[in-house]
Amino acid sequence: MYDIAVIGGGVIGCAIAREMSRYRLGIVVVEKYEEVGFGTTKTNSGIIHAGHHSPPDTLKGKLVVRGNKLYDRLCKDLNFGFSRIGELVVARSESEIPELERLKKQGEAKGVPGLEIWDRERLRNAEPNLSNTLIAALHAPSAGVINPYELANALSENAVDNGVDLKVNCAVEKIVVEKGFLAVHTSTETIKARFVINCAGVYADKIAGMAGLSDFTIHPRKGEEYMLDKRLKGLVQRLIFPIPEKNTKGILIIPTFDGTIMVGPTAQDTTDRDDASTTYEGSEQVFGFVSKICPSITERDTITEFAGLRAVSNTNDFIIGPTRIKGFINAAGIQSPGLTCAPAIALYVRDILKSEGLVLEKKKNFKPHLPGPPRFASLNDEQQRRLVEKDRLFAKVVCRCELVTEAEIHSAVDHGARTLDGIKFRSRAGMGRCQGGFCAPRCMDILSKRLDKPFQEITKRGGDSWVVKKMMDS
Amino acid sequence: MLGRVEKKYGVVVVGGGPAGMGAALGARDCGEEKVLILDREPEAGGILLQCIHSGFGMHYFREELTGPEYAERFLQKVIDHDIDVLPGSYVSGVAVDSGGSKKVRIMSESHGLITVETKSVVLAMGCRERTRGAVRIPGTRPSGILTAGLAQKFVNLKGYLPGKRIAILGSGDIGLIMARRLTLEGCRVEGVFELMPYSNGLTRNVVQCLEDFDIPLHLSTTVAYVHGRDRIEKITVAPVNPDLKPDMSRAWDVPCDTLLISVGLIPENELTQNLGIGLDVVTGGPLVSSTLETSMPGMFACGNVLHVHDLVDYVTREAMLAGRFAGEWSKGVRRPKDNIRLVPGDNVRYCVPHTLSPEREHTIHLRCKAAMKPCKIRVGSLMEKKLRFVFPAEMIMFKIKPDLLDKFHGDTLRIDILPLEKGERVD
Numbered sequence A: 001m002y003d004i005a006v007i008g009g010g011v012i013g014c015a016i017a018r019e020m021s022r023y024r025l026g027i028v029v030v031e032k033y034e035e036v037g038f039g040t041t042k043t044n045s046g047i048i049h050a051g052h053h054s055p056p057d058t059l060k061g062k063l064v065v066r067g068n069k070l071y072d073r074l075c076k077d078l079n080f081g082f083s084r085i086g087e088l089v090v091a092r093s094e095s096e097i098p099e100l101e102r103l104k105k106q107g108e109a110k111g112v113p114g115l116e117i118w119d120r121e122r123l124r125n126a127e128p129n130l131s132n133t134l135i136a137a138l139h140a141p142s143a144g145v146i147n148p149y150e151l152a153n154a155l156s157e158n159a160v161d162n163g164v165d166l167k168v169n170c171a172v173e174k175i176v177v178e179k180g181f182l183a184v185h186t187s188t189e190t191i192k193a194r195f196v197i198n199c200a201g202v203y204a205d206k207i208a209g210m211a212g213l214s215d216f217t218i219h220p221r222k223g224e225e226y227m228l229d230k231r232l233k234g235l236v237q238r239l240i241f242p243i244p245e246k247n248t249k250g251i252l253i254i255p256t257f258d259g260t261i262m263v264g265p266t267a268q269d270t271t272d273r274d275d276a277s278t279t280y281e282g283s284e285q286v287f288g289f290v291s292k293i294c295p296s297i298t299e300r301d302t303i304t305e306f307a308g309l310r311a312v313s314n315t316n317d318f319i320i321g322p323t324r325i326k327g328f329i330n331a332a333g334i335q336s337p338g339l340t341c342a343p344a345i346a347l348y349v350r351d352i353l354k355s356e357g358l359v360l361e362k363k364k365n366f367k368p369h370l371p372g373p374p375r376f377a378s379l380n381d382e383q384q385r386r387l388v389e390k391d392r393l394f395a396k397v398v399c400r401c402e403l404v405t406e407a408e409i410h411s412a413v414d415h416g417a418r419t420l421d422g423i424k425f426r427s428r429a430g431m432g433r434c435q436g437g438f439c440a441p442r443c444m445d446i447l448s449k450r451l452d453k454p455f456q457e458i459t460k461r462g463g464d465s466w467v468v469k470k471m472m473d474s
Numbered sequence B: 001m002l003g004r005v006e007k008k009y010g011v012v013v014v015g016g017g018p019a020g021m022g023a024a025l026g027a028r029d030c031g032e033e034k035v036l037i038l039d040r041e042p043e044a045g046g047i048l049l050q051c052i053h054s055g056f057g058m059h060y061f062r063e064e065l066t067g068p069e070y071a072e073r074f075l076q077k078v079i080d081h082d083i084d085v086l087p088g089s090y091v092s093g094v095a096v097d098s099g100g101s102k103k104v105r106i107m108s109e110s111h112g113l114i115t116v117e118t119k120s121v122v123l124a125m126g127c128r129e130r131t132r133g134a135v136r137i138p139g140t141r142p143s144g145i146l147t148a149g150l151a152q153k154f155v156n157l158k159g160y161l162p163g164k165r166i167a168i169l170g171s172g173d174i175g176l177i178m179a180r181r182l183t184l185e186g187c188r189v190e191g192v193f194e195l196m197p198y199s200n201g202l203t204r205n206v207v208q209c210l211e212d213f214d215i216p217l218h219l220s221t222t223v224a225y226v227h228g229r230d231r232i233e234k235i236t237v238a239p240v241n242p243d244l245k246p247d248m249s250r251a252w253d254v255p256c257d258t259l260l261i262s263v264g265l266i267p268e269n270e271l272t273q274n275l276g277i278g279l280d281v282v283t284g285g286p287l288v289s290s291t292l293e294t295s296m297p298g299m300f301a302c303g304n305v306l307h308v309h310d311l312v313d314y315v316t317r318e319a320m321l322a323g324r325f326a327g328e329w330s331k332g333v334r335r336p337k338d339n340i341r342l343v344p345g346d347n348v349r350y351c352v353p354h355t356l357s358p359e360r361e362h363t364i365h366l367r368c369k370a371a372m373k374p375c376k377i378r379v380g381s382l383m384e385k386k387l388r389f390v391f392p393a394e395m396i397m398f399k400i401k402p403d404l405l406d407k408f409h410g411d412t413l414r415i416d417i418l419p420l421e422k423g424e425r426v427d
């Protein structure tokens, strides 16, 4: 019997599991995919929002500034890529200036630090590649970017280091309310737990439904993102936001943590909870809009594109809290800025668990730290030499576009990579221009050897995403 | 010698494919004794190693060889000429000091991080395939979408099939070759879908790889959408309008478990770019003089890193030349600077080299923008050459004699491909 079963290994589930692993509790995370973070968590903009956007009377509005602040500590502990590059909300006409002022006031009331309105000249000096038709901007220095999949991996790995059980390829199918506990029936086993935390993203209403709850619904809203060639690195230094529209923060220019520029997302309601398709309309909308703000960006620079689903609830806010079923707690409707809020949501859920009667006793031997992955390409000559002296596999290049060495691929496997995407998200191998054309067979060889699995059983991202078939098979 | 590397060379060649091996031999031919070939793969030979079909060497050896056979013959020559070859070595940078000497930084599992010094460098890194991202197909991102070259590697070098039911986007040569190869392996190839109104591959490949196997080639058609969650399940294809956008009212679905992408090759010039060497935006390769020297003195380029060739025989010829000039350079020969700029004119997409000198005879390589037949190539007012047809997929080559250039007094020579005038005929 576990104290807590977390359903869903996205960033929210992982953040909660890691937070609760500080205490003397039995915890399990149940994830239906082959690796954590393969849901919405790997397909978002990666922005740690400053917090001026969300209205203060919403739960997301309340958690966002706290979440943002918690990132410094979290990053120090877990060594994922995070950088406070700042954000600019840009105004294209005089009529948009009052909106900048409103956002500034809203942000200040919520405690967003350092908000400032920049005039045209200051904006031009700071971001010379933006269109010269922009007339002013709101600068939010505390906004940042992370690699979200790195965060999810780091949280789950650290949770596991601290005793949490992680079950992947394990889909929850049924929940039975028993006396004093909940029985979670999965595709592989039945798990008993006193508390169940529902962090199932776009499926959270289905999971609640399994427990007999029907008080909210999730309506996926798709966002398409387009990753541009690294030749455009440095084009903008900060996150560039337009004046927000009703349902979204609009289409953004995002210098990712690694410097590569990404543009998006769109906001399109969909009924398919696995719809990760990109569309002509989406790309036209994104590039049509972005070219007005930054004229040198064109769709020809795209190296890859993807789409993610926001788990929008019928209240259009986060739904976090206990339910009429004792022990069943929701962390649902976690749409944007869910990533930003993740560490704050973890604390919020901790307090809920406490008030629901869970006894929290700190572990003496909690290990808060996780060393980050080695990043050969980002080291100086001397550091590179030292690594190579220690391990010759640091001199063996596997991914030429991002200069990733074989030692880094092994490290990715050591830290839980089981699929090509898992390797990509941990090491960057396959993320560059050639999109895995060069490194995929090499990574598959390494995975095959390390996991002791035949070559043809290595997948792109688990499930039925096979890569090759054996020649003799018919 | 295989696996040997010393501290100092006259010529270091980056890339051990046919271009690199040809260049190394060219350098040896002109008397340079210290030549090193570096290649990131575990074996020299480049892309030839996975091209197990025949059709190589017809011009150079006057025999029809397979890719590995062609590579093998050259590797043997390289070894016989006492050229050092270091496979499994990745060049992570080249530093040039004020005296022009170059330090090549190498990462290698067997040697660690090392630097070798050289007087000249030949860039022969070849090219890579354009990917799905570069052509931007909407839809889902399942597994089973890969470049034709990667599929070729899986099949020919590793013994695995990319899938069973294949669709191919683009009619590049590797795609055509793979259509045949996979058919022979028992796969079903549903068709080749080409955006342009003509094939991007050599005519002989269209005939031998598609027509002989009844594989349909759909011209002016593209893949408009990819379906499938984990693995690709089908594609929607559509004829394109004159603006090359798909006409969805005429679209149809093609079930498949694999989509091969064969939409062109891009010279691999990351290293070149990092060195600040000038590139031709059309070829994607460096700008070179008639000695195949780039904008950085003592740094030469040849093969597919310079511009994408149709046949390996042409690569070898160009590479031998680049190697000779690189060898000369390392031995201190400095030729006068070219004084004629060659520029593409009507219906010429690009021409290589970019400058000429009246000192020598030159082979000019060029590609047309659009098919034309019959037609003529006009080089300034110096010469005209009539051709039965020109075709974007087929490289055009011709020679210019030094006595012609001697008569030329301008500094810019323009090349046009023009329709024949009334009364003109191709003989």
Ligand SMILES: Cc1cc2nc3c(=O)[nH]c(=O)nc-3n(C[C@H](O)[C@H](O)[C@H](O)COP(=O)(O)OP(=O)(O)OC[C@H]3O[C@@H](n4cnc5c(N)ncnc54)[C@H](O)[C@@H]3O)c2cc1C
Pocket (backbone or CB within 6 Å): A007, A008, A009, A010, A011, A012, A013, A030, A031, A032, A033, A036, A037, A038, A039, A040, A041, A042, A043, A044, A045, A046, A047, A048, A049, A170, A171, A172, A173, A199, A200, A201, A202, A203, A207, A221, A222, A223, A224, A225, A265, A307, A308, A309, A310, A334, A335, A336, A337, A338, A339, A340, A341
């Ligand atoms: C395009 C886009 C851009 C965004 N940009 C930002 C941003 O810049 N900043 C920001 O703060 N937020 C952003 N967000 C929001 C943010 O991505 C999400 O709030 C966050 O990732 C939600 O995490 P999660 O763990 O709730 O969901 P998920 O990552 O989807 O995790 C849910 C997990 O539950 C698992 N699961 C589902 N059903 C079952 C079952 N039956 N059994 C077992 N497991 C199950 C799933 O497999 C999945 O792994 C963006 C969202 C999108 C779509």
